[in-house]
Amino acid sequence: MESWKLKMENDQKYSQLSTIHSQFSIKMVTVNNIVKAYNKGEVKAVNDVSFEVSKGELFGLIGADGAGKTSIFRILTTLLLPDSGTASVNGFDVVKDYKTIRKNVGYMPGKFSLYQDLSVEENLNFFATVFNTTVAENYDLVKDIYVQLEPFKTRRAGKLSGGMKQKLALCCALIHRPTVLFLDEPTTGVDVVSRKEFWEMLKSLKQQGITILVSTPYMDEATLCEHIALIQNGSIMSIDTPYNIIKKFPDTLFAVRADNMGRLQNALRNNPQIKSCFSFGDFHHVTMENGKLRMENLVTSLKNDGFNDLEIKEITPTIEDCFMNLMDNK
Amino acid sequence: MRTLKFLLRKEFKQIFRNKGLLPMIFVAPVIQLLILPLAADYEVKGINISIVDHDHSTYSQQLISKVTASGYFQLADYGNSFQGAFKQIEKDKSDLILEIPQGFEKNLARESHEKLFVAVNAINGVKAGLGGAYLAQIISDYNNDIRMEWVQQLKFNPIPQIEVTSSNWFNPHLNYRFFMVPGILAVLITMIGAYMCALNIVKEKETGTIEQINVTPIKKYQFVLGKLIPFWIIGIFIFSVGLFIVARWVYGIVPVGSLLLLYGYMSLYLVALLGLGLLISTFSDTQQQAMSITFFFIMIFMLMSGLFTSIDSMPTWAYYIARLNPVTYFIEVVRMIVLKEAVCRHQKSFPDHGWFCCVSEWFGNLEL
Numbered sequence: 001m002e003s004w005k006l007k008m009e010n011d012q013k014y015s016q017l018s019t020i021h022s023q024f025s026i027k028m029v030t031v032n033n034i035v036k037a038y039n040k041g042e043v044k045a046v047n048d049v050s051f052e053v054s055k056g057e058l059f060g061l062i063g064a065d066g067a068g069k070t071s072i073f074r075i076l077t078t079l080l081l082p083d084s085g086t087a088s089v090n091g092f093d094v095v096k097d098y099k100t101i102r103k104n105v106g107y108m109p110g111k112f113s114l115y116q117d118l119s120v121e122e123n124l125n126f127f128a129t130v131f132n133t134t135v136a137e138n139y140d141l142v143k144d145i146y147v148q149l150e151p152f153k154t155r156r157a158g159k160l161s162g163g164m165k166q167k168l169a170l171c172c173a174l175i176h177r178p179t180v181l182f183l184d185e186p187t188t189g190v191d192v193v194s195r196k197e198f199w200e201m202l203k204s205l206k207q208q209g210i211t212i213l214v215s216t217p218y219m220d221e222a223t224l225c226e227h228i229a230l231i232q233n234g235s236i237m238s239i240d241t242p243y244n245i246i247k248k249f250p251d252t253l254f255a256v257r258a259d260n261m262g263r264l265q266n267a268l269r270n271n272p273q274i275k276s277c278f279s280f281g282d283f284h285h286v287t288m289e290n291g292k293l294r295m296e297n298l299v300t301s302l303k304n305d306g307f308n309d310l311e312i313k314e315i316t317p318t319i320e321d322c323f324m325n326l327m328d329n330k
Numbered sequence: 331m332r333t334l335k336f337l338l339r340k341e342f343k344q345i346f347r348n349k350g351l352l353p354m355i356f357v358a359p360v361i362q363l364l365i366l367p368l369a370a371d372y373e374v375k376g377i378n379i380s381i382v383d384h385d386h387s388t389y390s391q392q393l394i395s396k397v398t399a400s401g402y403f404q405l406a407d408y409g410n411s412f413q414g415a416f417k418q419i420e421k422d423k424s425d426l427i428l429e430i431p432q433g434f435e436k437n438l439a440r441e442s443h444e445k446l447f448v449a450v451n452a453i454n455g456v457k458a459g460l461g462g463a464y465l466a467q468i469i470s471d472y473n474n475d476i477r478m479e480w481v482q483q484l485k486f487n488p489i490p491q492i493e494v495t496s497s498n499w500f501n502p503h504l505n506y507r508f509f510m511v512p513g514i515l516a517v518l519i520t521m522i523g524a525y526m527c528a529l530n531i532v533k534e535k536e537t538g539t540i541e542q543i544n545v546t547p548i549k550k551y552q553f554v555l556g557k558l559i560p561f562w563i564i565g566i567f568i569f570s571v572g573l574f575i576v577a578r579w580v581y582g583i584v585p586v587g588s589l590l591l592l593y594g595y596m597s598l599y600l601v602a603l604l605g606l607g608l609l610i611s612t613f614s615d616t617q618q619q620a621m622s623i624t625f626f627f628i629m630i631f632m633l634m635s636g637l638f639t640s641i642d643s644m645p646t647w648a649y650y651i652a653r654l655n656p657v658t659y660f661i662e663v664v665r666m667i668v669l670k671e672a673v674c675r676h677q678k679s680f681p682d683h684g685w686f687c688c689v690s691e692w693f694g695n696l697e698l
Contacts, residue, residue: 077545099547107545113538117347118340129336130546172542 028180028211029053029076034085036071036234045071046082047234053180053213053227058206060225061215062319068234069215070110073184076213077107090179103131106178108169110185116158120149120168123157124175131176141208142171145201163194170201174210181205183214187221199224219320230323237326242319249317249325251275254295255283258307267305278324285321333548337556341530345560355526359518359568363576367510370638377461378406378424380415387435389476396472397428402464416449425451426461438476500669507581512664513637515572519565520631520657523600525624527561527607532620535611558604565600566593573668587667595667599660606656631657 029052036046046068053059061069074080076089078098087094089101114123124146128135139146145167152160157168166186173181183202187195199221202212214225222228222242229239238245258264265284268277275287288298295312302310317325346352379397383390398405406424407415418424429447431437437444448465452458501508534540543553577583585592606627614620634641634648635657641649652658 079541079544102545103547105545107542109538109541111538113542115340115344115539116537117344122340122343126336126340127542127546130333130543130548132333132547 025054025056027052028055028057029059029087029089029213031072031076031087032085034072034075034082034087036068036075036080036082044234046075048085049231049234049236050085051229051236051239053211055211056206056209057227058202058212058214058225060222060228061213061231062217062219062222062228062323063215063231064217067231069231070184071234072231073107073182073213073215077105077182078102103176104179106173106176106181108173108181108183108186110188112165112169114157114165114169114172117156119154119156120160121153123168124171127172128175133176135175138175138177141177141205142174144204145171145174163190163197166190166194166198167201170198174205178210180211180213183212185215185217187216187218195221219318219323222319228319230319230326232323232327238322245319245322246317249322251287251325253315253317253321254286254288254298255280255311255313255315256286256298256302257283257309257311258302259309260307264302264307267302267307271301276325276328278321280318280320285315285317287325334552334555337548337552338559341556341560345564351526355522355564356568356571359522359572360576362518363511363514363572364580366514367507367581370510370514375402377403377426377457377464378418379403379426379428379461379465380407380409380418380424381405382409382412382415382427382429384410384432385430385434389435389438390430393430393469393472397465397468400464400468402461419449419451422451425454425457426465428465508583508669509665511577511581511583512668513635513661515569515577516657516661516664517632517635517637518572519569519596519600520603520660521628522568523561523565523603524607524610524628525621526564527557527604528610528614528620528624529617530561531557531608531611532614532617536616554608558601558608561604561607562597562600565603566596569596577668583668585668587669587671592664592667595660595663599656599663602656631655634658635661637661 031052032050034046034049035044037044049068049072051059061072063069071080075082076087076094078094078101081095090104092100092104094101115126118126124135124142128138135142149164149167149171152164157165160168170183170186173183187198190198195218202214202224206212216222226241227239228242228245230237230245238248240248256264256268261279261284265277265279268274268284268286273289275289277284277286279285286298295314299310299312345355381394381397383394394405394408397403403426407418409415412427412429415424415427415429419427427447427449429449431445431447434444434446446469448462450458450462531540534543573585607624610620610623610627614623630651634644634652634655636652637657641652641658644652
């Protein structure tokens, strides 16, 4: 708990700093009122989205599957034309200057998209060559990642494990020293250890001055970004630092646990004084209507309902709580 | 240039590592070239014939022995009822019935005139047509023999007769394989060019690598050339193997025309065909779709190319479709150059061809 608080304080300081910082820094990515619809306008994948990313920032797009993250990435990497709105990467317009953008950005699609029948080494060489550079020239940038791949360098890319594939894809996206790196759900389907490693790598890349946009459906990864945008159904619900987003959480949050969790959820949801109740692992996260109900009252009422081993505590909201709350309010 | 070189190197690496595709490209054409020309033989031999003889005379015996001795016919049944012979046709044991009427010899001698009845099972049109024609020819020969026999007595006044002697050019022994091998060779190149090219590009779409390529500075023409050149080279290689190894040593076909012209024409043809593959790949998202679309086109191209049936005998509308078909020209060119030593001015097809290749190439580029 202590360490958590310490982290929050750090985050707070950092958040203030980065707010000041972002006011003066160069904008690497700007998105203005982008709209993209599919099926002749039936499905609005991206609905009036605007945001900015400063130089050297690690920016996260957080949202469930189908929220429009990939569409935004594809627009920014010039693979998709927006229906309306403008966007620029590194000062270049995504529609007019698409050729310049393609030389300067790195893109790692959500699906593994390297040549499975070429070896690790060949893939890396290939991508270096098409960007008119060599592996040796930018080796320092990928060195930390590539050393882990080195033992398998003659292996076909298709025969690598999931985590290794991701590392190779990241190397290939980095080999031409891009100014902005787009990572579309890089950690989806990757084990916990590899995910952690992956985020460590992103942090070290950030220190090299590369601006990174990353999308993820995992809320726990949100706190690892400097700024996050929470998206749902193609619209941005909130953009801020993770700390500020948590701070903006309007209610006091409680975690509730008892012996029969299924029945507990029903009981809580049927209680008119409970505003929201979501299941989070071992606990149900609960907010109260207008803060009327006191914690003690809730304990008594639940005990009367026959719940044993009752445990209730006040907690700091997580990004997921904020996400659920924002979704509920919509 | 360096990028293109690297793209080509990558492409060849991928092709040679594909253990499923490699035999399809290099072994399958040779096997097909060994099997198809031997199997696809148009000469009709071994036609089963039922003879119904109501006469049992010397003349009828002579006619029957002449028919069976011709080598085209096998006597399946010899009887004296038409119904019995017809049963043989129904059982598919015989293809033709020759009915010799009663009093055949007598009427022929007395009235110098008699009718024979021939019934043909026409389910297989070619066999029926050829069988009927052979039989008619044998009967007319026989007729001449009889006339000669009788007329011999009048030595002073022989009956004027026109005798036809033919000389077979370009394929003196009427070897059907000489006709088929160049055609099948052309079809094999067509299939490899269109299929491989279409499937290869769609594979990049399927695995998503095209997305990754799109975010690189690779130019469109580099990507397209990187895809076309390998299959262009492979196409020419297979054609050479087919022409100089299989056709030369297995079938003894030595091209008599200009090889330069043949290869020049093929280079152009392959560009058109790869363009078609490129076009198909832009319309399809999966290899399955690409396969089906290519199959559709190749099927029409093959059947309407004059490989098996002469396009001159097609109905007018079909003739024009065949004239739009690039395979028609290529088969014609290969046959003419390999067998006939044709030169450029004999080929009217160059403009059509250029047209086809421009259109498909342009569309392909546009869509990609």
